[in-house]
Amino acid sequence: MAVSGARQRFTHFLSEAKRCRSRPRPPVPASQVPILFREPYILSGYRPVGQAWSCYVLSLFQRHNESVNVWTHLLAAAALLLRWGAEPPWPAGPPGAPGLPEQPLGLYVGSALCYLCCSVAAHLLQSRSELAHYCLFFLDYVGVAVYQYGCALGHYFYGSEAAWRAGPPGPAFLPGAALLAWLSCAACCFAKSYWRRPYPPARRVCTLIPAGLAYLLISSPLLHRLGAAGPWGPGLRLHAAHMALFLLSVLFFSCPVPERFLPGRCDFLGQGHQVFHVLLALCSFTQLEALLVDARRQGPGAFGEEEVLRACLLLPLVAGCCLLTALLAGRHKHRQLLAESGGGRLGELSLAEVTRD
Numbered sequence: 001m002a003v004s005g006a007r008q009r010f011t012h013f014l015s016e017a018k019r020c021r022s023r024p025r026p027p028v029p030a031s032q033v034p035i036l037f038r039e040p041y042i043l044s045g046y047r048p049v050g051q052a053w054s055c056y057v058l059s060l061f062q063r064h065n066e067s068v069n070v071w072t073h074l075l076a077a078a079a080l081l082l083r084w085g086a087e088p089p090w091p092a093g094p095p096g097a098p099g100l101p102e103q104p105l106g107l108y109v110g111s112a113l114c115y116l117c118c119s120v121a122a123h124l125l126q127s128r129s130e131l132a133h134y135c136l137f138f139l140d141y142v143g144v145a146v147y148q149y150g151c152a153l154g155h156y157f158y159g160s161e162a163a164w165r166a167g168p169p170g171p172a173f174l175p176g177a178a179l180l181a182w183l184s185c186a187a188c189c190f191a192k193s194y195w196r197r198p199y200p201p202a203r204r205v206c207t208l209i210p211a212g213l214a215y216l217l218i219s220s221p222l223l224h225r226l227g228a229a230g231p232w233g234p235g236l237r238l239h240a241a242h243m244a245l246f247l248l249s250v251l252f253f254s255c256p257v258p259e260r261f262l263p264g265r266c267d268f269l270g271q272g273h274q275v276f277h278v279l280l281a282l283c284s285f286t287q288l289e290a291l292l293v294d295a296r297r298q299g300p301g302a303f304g305e306e307e308v309l310r311a312c313l314l315l316p317l318v319a320g321c322c323l324l325t326a327l328l329a330g331r332h333k334h335r336q337l338l339a340e341s342g343g344g345r346l347g348e349l350s351l352a353e354v355t356r357d
């Protein structure tokens with residue numbers, strides 16, 4: 001039994017190694033890929049399903065209908081790293097007084113890189129199989145949830161007024177943001193797994209409600225400042241700009257525009273999802289600049305070391321809970337697809353392979 005298993009694994013390894021030498025196959029029309037991979041009004045440029053993983057990695061340099069989605073977030077991640085690297089050393093507080101903590105800002109940048117990298121992985125590799133598509137988009141939702149909590153950290157430590165922190169939302173803000181980040185990830189995993197194309201409006205409602213609540217909570221310290229009397233300083237103007245960019249990005253995320261009016265003409269460039277990627281990346285850049293201006297404005301910190309540590313430790317907790325949720329959703333999907341395929345091998349892919357890669 002063990003010998004036959006080892007032989008099977010060896011044969012599979014050989015066939016994978018052989019396929020790795022091959023170049024990615026040319027893109028095909030929508031009619032030649034399963035319905036799961038078809039995007040509304042995008043008629044061509046789909047990468048064929050079932051190639052070796054290396055073919056999808058190499059498709060980074062190929063022209064297909066996900067190229068711009070991949071490159072927008074890949075370049076944004078590189079630019080964000082460069083911008084963060086160019087930032088001068090954190091100013092120390094006056095002798096004897098605590099300085100403004102810099103860990104939350106570092107975690108904010110890390111969370112932004114996390115959502116950009118998860119998005120790149122999802123768009124680059126998802127065409128490998130139906131299971132890979134599901135698992136990689138579950139991972140994408142984990143990245144977004146981590147970024148949500150990273151934003152909450154930034155807004156609380158640099159963007160909030162002391163009067164707001166002393167009020168009712170102050171103590172509940174970070175635990176509430178952590179809970180809603182996980183809830184948004186769980187709702188997205190459930191909606192992706194439960195509903196099939198063509199998606200009903202209920203799917204959008206299921207994902208938008210927790211994400212909308214999370215956004216309102218995370219933005220509450222900024223809304224408090226924007227609503228206060230007095231002129232807007234440079235930091236607040238940048239915050240207003242990133243909030244406007246985010247709301248505009250949600251519009252393009254929710255509606256397949258302009259491809260709806262130009263079916264087949266935006267297959268490579270001009271899709272609403274690509275506009276959403278660009279606007280979201282610009283939103284993150286503007287948000288980082290706003291937080292840096294806020295940090296310089298605040299001067300010495302008003303936070304105890306223990307408070308900073310507790311807040312920062314919630315980030316790996318959110319990431320861990322979301323990752324576990326995504327793994328459970330992936331395992332459920334694996335079983336469902338296996339049952340649908342009558343117990344056959346899923347396009348030569350097992351859940352273990354997806355999680356290992």
Ligand SMILES: [Zn+2]
Binds near residue numbers: 069123277
């Ligand atoms: Zn995307």
